[in-house]
Amino acid sequence: MSIFVKMPFARSNETGKIISITEANRGNACNCRCLSCNTPVTARKADRTWHFSHRTDKTSTDNECYYSPVTAIALIIRQQLPTLQECDLDDFAFDDISWEIDIKKHGVLIGGYTKDPIRKHTAAIDIPFPGSKAFDSDLLTSDIDIILTIDTTTMANTLYAKDTKPTLLGPDEIFQKLLENWEHWVTMLHSSSVVEHNEDERKETGKIETQTVESIYFNKPPKPQDQNLQLCACCQIQPSALGGGILCNDCVRKHVGTTFQNLTEMVKSYK
Known part of the structure; x- marks a missing residue:
């Protein structure tokens, strides 16, 4: 599919921002430059399709550049x-x-x-x-x-x-x-795995020294030495690992997309 089109965008000399032809003043008063070759353009708003065009009064625009929408x-x-x-x-x-x-x-x-x-x-x-x-x-x-x-x-x-x-x-x-x-x-x-990320973060702070990788990744019930771990705020059974350390993987999979639109919404509900 070809994408050769007239220029709908240019860069404002005043603000340095990219603007649409709909935002520009007509003609040379637009005070803009081409995004591709950085030469002055004029805003043509009398044509059927409004667009920017290279100014013909500049020797630097004798040969127009190839404008790419990409x-x-x-x-x-x-x-x-x-x-x-x-x-x-x-x-x-x-x-x-x-x-x-x-x-x-x-x-x-x-x-x-x-x-x-x-x-x-x-x-x-x-x-x-x-x-x-x-x-x-x-x-x-x-x-x-x-x-x-x-x-x-x-x-x-x-x-x-x-x-x-x-x-x-x-x-x-x-x-x-x-x-x-x-x-x-x-x-x-x-x-990356959110669970893996949370594990690494807590290891750095010394908060999960007794929690095994096995229990983090597979959400198995806490072993006796893990009794001090924080449990999921939703089910109160599995050790928490997601949502900043308040939810377990199973509950997130079960409720995000059904009960809650996303993980952020679920976290806010249980905080």
Whole structure:
């Protein structure tokens, strides 16, 4: 599917932010630059399809660049990702988080990286540009709990299909489309066990010195030497390991998705 489209986005010289053609002043008063080649553009809002176009009064735009919607989407996601301050990724809940954009770890460039300030869970998101180097998630699995990749090409193909008039969306609406279609456009590359993560965290603080790996992973009833362990707030039978150490694996599997929409909601109910 081809994605050659007129430019619906440009970067504002005033704010440095990516804006939609719907937000721009008409003509050269838009004061914007092309996302791909960084040369001045004009906002054409008299045409049937509003769009940005390279300004012809600049010698630097004698040869127009190739505008890629994939590039625009990858940049927009980077711009909007910091607005996502709470989320559930796999079994991990992230609250009151901030994102680092285009950060390198173990030689791998990560589009977005965050760490929960309380639980210390970590997440990395690959946000590829056209022709980006293959993302080597294997180099990151020792340090990062959740590793995801966003299919920016499929996003572009879906939102800007050939021979169709594209809906003029703002950057915030593009990001909302991503959240609404998360399961279609985002792939999980790696996910650590929440149970394993909690075990490691408690070992570091010396809180589970008597708890065996066997009882953590398989939720067997506590052995006599484990009688001081905290029991699940839901069933009061199994040792707790999930949800910050208040719920057992069986109860989470039983109730998340049925009684509760997600793990965060269940944790709040039993706190």
